[in-house]
Amino acid sequence: MAFSIERRDPGYLLFTIERSEKRNAINYDVMEGLSQALEKASEPEIKALVITGSGESAFCSGGDLSVFHLLHTKEDAYPMLSKMSNILYSLLTLPIPTIALMNGPAVGGGCELAVACDFRLARKGVKAGFVQGKQAITTGWGGGSILVEKFPSPFAMKLLMEADLETAEYLFKTGFINHLFDGDSLQQCGDYLEKMLSNDLEVLKSYKRIWINKWKQAGLRERIEEEVKNCAILWESDAHHQYVKNFIKKNTR
Numbered sequence: 001m002a003f004s005i006e007r008r009d010p011g012y013l014l015f016t017i018e019r020s021e022k023r024n025a026i027n028y029d030v031m032e033g034l035s036q037a038l039e040k041a042s043e044p045e046i047k048a049l050v051i052t053g054s055g056e057s058a059f060c061s062g063g064d065l066s067v068f069h070l071l072h073t074k075e076d077a078y079p080m081l082s083k084m085s086n087i088l089y090s091l092l093t094l095p096i097p098t099i100a101l102m103n104g105p106a107v108g109g110g111c112e113l114a115v116a117c118d119f120r121l122a123r124k125g126v127k128a129g130f131v132q133g134k135q136a137i138t139t140g141w142g143g144g145s146i147l148v149e150k151f152p153s154p155f156a157m158k159l160l161m162e163a164d165l166e167t168a169e170y171l172f173k174t175g176f177i178n179h180l181f182d183g184d185s186l187q188q189c190g191d192y193l194e195k196m197l198s199n200d201l202e203v204l205k206s207y208k209r210i211w212i213n214k215w216k217q218a219g220l221r222e223r224i225e226e227e228v229k230n231c232a233i234l235w236e237s238d239a240h241h242q243y244v245k246n247f248i249k250k251n252t253r
């Protein structure tokens with residue numbers, strides 16, 4: 001199974017990508033798992049959704065390049081990008097708080113998954129970055145638009161345009177990471193959530209609605225659709241295919 005979904009104390013749903021051998025890369029099974037978790041997170045008594053990856057080698061290494069290298073044209077790429085962008089938009093607008101528990105690196109689409117969550121908790125020393133620019137594409141799951149909506153422009157623009165991996169410590173200073181931890185990630189996450197989840201679910205939902213309304217008014221859904229379409233166009237470039245070919249070659253030697 002590529003994922004697991006578990007109810008945990010104090011009242012949150014834990015979604016784990018169970019693909020540590022692929023550094024928790026997102027394939028179609030993981031997308032299906034995320035959709036199921038989003039549905040389950042709407043059940044009564046669930047006060048938050050926590051997303052993590054198994055092991056400590058990665059939170060999520062982005063799109064599974066061993067699968068997505070089969071997508072050549074923009075017509076091939078668009079359905080995959082669009083599907084995942086719909087999942088990330090549902091995650092963004094989930095009526096309860098959401099947490100990316102970054103026990104390891106978050107790379108490319110993995111960083112898009114993290115930015116779609118309300119809070120990001122990272123293990124000290126891990127790295128994270130929107131590296132897509134180095135692969136001759138842009139973010140294509142909506143993460144660029146979400147980043148720009150949530151963070152000050154010069155910071156967001158620098159992260160996207162430099163397309164580098166940054167340390168969790170730098171990202172903490174800039175506010176992208178909300179909490180740095182050592183030791184047991186689930187224990188740390190439980191401690192971080194304890195005060196918040198001691199409040200009534202309707203209070204949490206009412207506050208979350210303030211952000212959801214803001215994002216709706218800002219036309220974020222439409223902006224994400226534009227990002228998806230633009231990424232699909234870049235996807236079919238020779239430069240991108242060359243990058244992916246090199247990645248596959250390097251990793252099958």
Ligand SMILES: C[C@@H](C(=O)O)C(=O)SCCNC(=O)CCNC(=O)[C@H](O)C(C)(C)COP(=O)(O)OP(=O)(O)OC[C@H]1O[C@@H](n2cnc3c(N)ncnc32)[C@H](O)[C@@H]1OP(=O)(O)O
Nearest residue numbers: 021022023025058061062063064065066107108109140251
């Ligand atoms: C779709 C797009 C988007 O944003 O829209 C994207 O996400 S583009 C995807 C962006 N992601 C990437 O460029 C790949 C990022 N991956 C990495 O940077 C690295 O793997 C780290 C996550 C930092 C972990 O490094 P570490 O040295 O621990 O592991 P490693 O590189 O030896 O990888 C271990 C195994 O996982 C596989 N692996 C790692 N990342 C993968 C990925 N994204 N897709 C498919 N396989 C992947 C490697 O091929 C290797 O398989 P074998 O053991 O069989 O050799």
